[in-house]
Amino acid sequence: MRFVSFRPATCMLATTALLLIATAPSQAQTRAETLRYVTGSAVNTLDPNIPGSTRESFALSMSTYDRLVAFGRKQLNGKWVFDLDTITGELAESYDVSPDGLKLTFRLRKDAKFQDGSPVTAEDVKWSLDRCVTAPILGKAQLLTGSLTSADQFKVIDPLTIEVTLPKPDKLALPNLATVYPMIINSKVAKEHATADDPWATAWLKEHTAGSGAYVVETFKPGEQVMLKRDEAWNRGSANKPAFFKRVIIQSVPEPATRANLVERGDADLVVDLQASDVQSLEAKGKLKVVSTPQYNAITYVSMNNQMPPFDNVNVRRAIAYALPYDDMFKAALFGRGSPLFGATWADGKPANGIYPFQQPVKLDLDKAREYLKAAGLPEGFSTTFSFNVGQAATAEPMAALVKESLGKIGIKVDIQKLPDAQMSTQINEKKLPFFTEGVVAWLPSTDYFYRNFYTGNQRWNYSSISNPDLAAIAQEARFEPDKAKYEDAGRKLNAMHFDLMPQIMLWQPNQDAVMASSVEGYTYEFHRQVDYRDVSRK
Amino acid sequence: MMRAGRRLLSSLPALFGVLVFTFLLMRVLPGDPAVFFASGPNAGKEEIELIRKQMGLNKSVPEQLVYYLSDIGHGNLGRSMMTGQPVLKDLRERLPASLELTFTALLIALIAAVPLGVMAALRPGSVVDHGVRLFCALGVCVPTFVSGLLLIYVFYYLLGLAPDPTGRIDVFTSLPPQRTGFLSIDFLLAGDFEGWWAACKQLILPAVSMALFVIAPLARITRASMLVSLGSDFVRTARSVGLSWRKVVVTYALRNAILPVITIAGIVFSTMLGANVLVEKVFSWPGVASYALDALLSSDYAPVQGFVLLMASLFVLVNLVVDICYGIADPRVSIE
Numbered sequence: 001m002r003f004v005s006f007r008p009a010t011c012m013l014a015t016t017a018l019l020l021i022a023t024a025p026s027q028a029q030t031r032a033e034t035l036r037y038v039t040g041s042a043v044n045t046l047d048p049n050i051p052g053s054t055r056e057s058f059a060l061s062m063s064t065y066d067r068l069v070a071f072g073r074k075q076l077n078g079k080w081v082f083d084l085d086t087i088t089g090e091l092a093e094s095y096d097v098s099p100d101g102l103k104l105t106f107r108l109r110k111d112a113k114f115q116d117g118s119p120v121t122a123e124d125v126k127w128s129l130d131r132c133v134t135a136p137i138l139g140k141a142q143l144l145t146g147s148l149t150s151a152d153q154f155k156v157i158d159p160l161t162i163e164v165t166l167p168k169p170d171k172l173a174l175p176n177l178a179t180v181y182p183m184i185i186n187s188k189v190a191k192e193h194a195t196a197d198d199p200w201a202t203a204w205l206k207e208h209t210a211g212s213g214a215y216v217v218e219t220f221k222p223g224e225q226v227m228l229k230r231d232e233a234w235n236r237g238s239a240n241k242p243a244f245f246k247r248v249i250i251q252s253v254p255e256p257a258t259r260a261n262l263v264e265r266g267d268a269d270l271v272v273d274l275q276a277s278d279v280q281s282l283e284a285k286g287k288l289k290v291v292s293t294p295q296y297n298a299i300t301y302v303s304m305n306n307q308m309p310p311f312d313n314v315n316v317r318r319a320i321a322y323a324l325p326y327d328d329m330f331k332a333a334l335f336g337r338g339s340p341l342f343g344a345t346w347a348d349g350k351p352a353n354g355i356y357p358f359q360q361p362v363k364l365d366l367d368k369a370r371e372y373l374k375a376a377g378l379p380e381g382f383s384t385t386f387s388f389n390v391g392q393a394a395t396a397e398p399m400a401a402l403v404k405e406s407l408g409k410i411g412i413k414v415d416i417q418k419l420p421d422a423q424m425s426t427q428i429n430e431k432k433l434p435f436f437t438e439g440v441v442a443w444l445p446s447t448d449y450f451y452r453n454f455y456t457g458n459q460r461w462n463y464s465s466i467s468n469p470d471l472a473a474i475a476q477e478a479r480f481e482p483d484k485a486k487y488e489d490a491g492r493k494l495n496a497m498h499f500d501l502m503p504q505i506m507l508w509q510p511n512q513d514a515v516m517a518s519s520v521e522g523y524t525y526e527f528h529r530q531v532d533y534r535d536v537s538r539k
Numbered sequence: 540m541m542r543a544g545r546r547l548l549s550s551l552p553a554l555f556g557v558l559v560f561t562f563l564l565m566r567v568l569p570g571d572p573a574v575f576f577a578s579g580p581n582a583g584k585e586e587i588e589l590i591r592k593q594m595g596l597n598k599s600v601p602e603q604l605v606y607y608l609s610d611i612g613h614g615n616l617g618r619s620m621m622t623g624q625p626v627l628k629d630l631r632e633r634l635p636a637s638l639e640l641t642f643t644a645l646l647i648a649l650i651a652a653v654p655l656g657v658m659a660a661l662r663p664g665s666v667v668d669h670g671v672r673l674f675c676a677l678g679v680c681v682p683t684f685v686s687g688l689l690l691i692y693v694f695y696y697l698l699g700l701a702p703d704p705t706g707r708i709d710v711f712t713s714l715p716p717q718r719t720g721f722l723s724i725d726f727l728l729a730g731d732f733e734g735w736w737a738a739c740k741q742l743i744l745p746a747v748s749m750a751l752f753v754i755a756p757l758a759r760i761t762r763a764s765m766l767v768s769l770g771s772d773f774v775r776t777a778r779s780v781g782l783s784w785r786k787v788v789v790t791y792a793l794r795n796a797i798l799p800v801i802t803i804a805g806i807v808f809s810t811m812l813g814a815n816v817l818v819e820k821v822f823s824w825p826g827v828a829s830y831a832l833d834a835l836l837s838s839d840y841a842p843v844q845g846f847v848l849l850m851a852s853l854f855v856l857v858n859l860v861v862d863i864c865y866g867i868a869d870p871r872v873s874i875e
Binding site for chain 2: 030031036038042044045050051052053136138140141206221222223224225227249251252253254255257258261262264265267268390391420421422423425426427429459460
């Protein structure tokens with residue numbers, strides 16, 4: 001009798017076992033030609049210009065659209081990274097910069113075709129660039145940093161030549177055209193889908209592509225996955241042949257441990273957003289290839305609000321700078337995976353060069369910190385809050401605990417505040433946080449760009465809310481400085497000011513840990529910090 | 540039928556209340572979605588204003604509410620900033636995934652829990668009873684994401700029996716034409732048994748990890764009500780007239796004991812649908828709960844509101860179904 005009552009349970013177990021035992025029918029022949037890339041984020045639009053688009057959308061657009069020019073690549077400590085100083089033609093066969101630096105002339109490739117087979121013309125280029133500076137989209141703010149602001153600046157000379165004029169010789173004009181936003185769209189197709197309310201077809205391009213890129217979008221499920229098919233006619237790669245992989249699958253897998261399992265089991269080929277602890281254990285096992293590149297255009301800070309007491313006092317900021325347990329934080333948050341921006345030794349007390357970001361000569365020195373606190377008139381310390389956002393919790397949480405412990409030793413009582421991402425960005429924007437950790441990234445990392453965007457103005461990215469007219473003036477002037485030696489001088493001055501004023505503390509540049517199957521080659525760290533699928537191949 | 544309709548009508552005010560409450564709650568929560576979404580490397584004040592306008596946040600809250608209600612009246616739940624899609628479309632695509640998972644999990648849970656509960660009740664205090672209690676306690680105290688990760692580790696990573704835990708279907712399998720949205724049904728309708736098999740394999744691990752968590756309440760409640768039912772007069776009478784064991788336990792005792800189980804199952808179902816977010820995250824399941832959580836973290840108002848409305852409506856529906864099931868289990872109960 002008891003046996004009878006057991007039956008359903010036994011049945012269920014048997015079915016479960018049976019279901020699990022069957023193996024998937026593999027498609028081995030196409031698997032080698034397919035790149036399966038997994039990520040915690042997701043593609044949410046096919047046009048990266050749409051406000052709110054994710055970094056994955058940026059990366060996707062690099063493969064689905066071409067730009068006039070592209071960044072070259074160089075080796076940095078044995079790893080491939082994008083090279084801001086080498087700009088090669090993509091849709092442009094060649095380009096000229098006039099001697100006064102005010103005119104850029106691009107000659108288009110004769111063989112370049114859009115994915116629908118129609119040729120890429122100067123008209124398309126003009127329409128696309130016009131769209132970027134006119135339509136209410138993200139490209140506008142980006143191109144502004146390269147003095148590209150109006151449609152009048154783009155002129156069609158003949159069907160294969162386009163000329164860009166600049167009000168000032170701006171070093172960043174050309175690199176800006178290689179960034180994500182100024183992609184070249186098939187204007188004939190886009191115009192067909194434009195409406196009176198939406199003359200630049202933003203709604204249509206969000207869900208469709210009309211480009212000349214290396215990959216064609218096969219299926220697009222926002223927030224889940226995108227499948228790409230190679231465009232066989234595309235030849236803008238380095239060796240005049242199409243991209244290597246016939247198919248690319250970009251799939252969202254929110255759980256980092258699952259992503260690690262997938263790549264370790266060989267079901268995924270490439271992942272760039274694993275947790276540092278997983279990367280370390282995968283690297284130790286030695287089965288996979290791990291390419292760790294310091295994100296040399298990204299910085300993690302501990303920021304202090306320079307307008308808010310007590311952090312408006314420079315000695316308080318210096319005290320904090322000498323009271324952070326840098327080495328422990330670096331190990332706890334990143335397992336040491338990154339480049340530190342602390343612990344330098346400046347022999348003559350001056351910055352070694354004019355490049356930002358740079359290593360500051362700060363280290364844990366509690367006696368020095370106490371002296372600075374005394375100088376600030378706060379020998380007994382004070383209380384404050386230290387905030388970070390939930391999205392960064394994996395690295396920021398251990399870091400915050402160490403900050404709290406260490407500052408406690410010099411009498412500063414710290415409350416740790418963990419904020420949802422949207423709330424954190426709102427509070428930063430409204431300048432309400434006294435003391436927090438955040439990161440920044442610059443697509444075009446030059447010294448003046450960093451100082452102009454992250455240390456001036458009453459805007460979100462000026463985390464420390466510093467308002468120093470001298471610093472702003474030097475940075476502004478450096479922007480249009482053609483002379484390299486003078487530019488370097490300005491950089492040194494700015495870096496010396498940074499150390500003196502200590503508006504915020506640069507901690508490190510975290511590594512981008514790309515973990516891939518050992519057969520995958522050619523991975524390059526790109527300015528958008530995602531994978532450019534055109535770079536990679538399989539041996 | 541009429542009664543069911545009336546019940547649905549009477550739940551409308553509650554739904555409306557939920558609607559307005561969620562709307563206000565989202566506005567009261569700190570965090571400006573516009574700032575969050577304007578997070579390109581160069582997004583400044585202008586972009587923030589632009590997004591604010593797009594999301595209708597530049598208007599006053601009462602005005603926004605009026606617009607929102609009229610939109611709902613037209614069947615428009617707004618647009619998600621996160622996925623860039625209309626919320627209605629997102630929910631329509633994701634709800635079947637959640638429902639399929641939840642139904643399967645509930646089915647597994649019921650198939651396991653009811654016999655376990657009955658067994659425990661038949662021999663209270665025996666080894667079997669204690670075994671069931673231990674099993675239930677374990678199921679409840681291991682959070683679903685832990686059991687999920689554990690199952691993945693054993694069946695996918697170590698043994699390689701399960702397919703990779705990435706959503707509803709292997710990326711290389713082509714999808715059947717969409718009819719019900721339930722992949723296991725759509726594949727059958729399309730006559731594609733290989734695909735059906737692939738979909739089932741994807742489903743089994745997440746469903747089991749969810750089921751493990753809810754077996755406990757179901758088994759415990761079955762045991763308790765079976766004990767009452769087994770000790771009652773009619774069972775004693777049935778036994779004394781020499782009816783077969785099967786007839787006594789299954790037909791008389793269990794049928795009378797099943798009412799509270801149905802109630803709990805209804806509640807468990809509604810909770811599971813909203814609370815399976817962890818399982819959805821671990822298995823990359825494209826369901827509504829993980830969608831709502833992502834939206835909540837980024838203060839994306841429209842999807843959260845849409846989700847709450849959906850959950851409230853489902854809750855009403857589930858309660859209705861539970862009431863109807865009562866009627867079937869016990870004809871004395873009628874829905875008034």
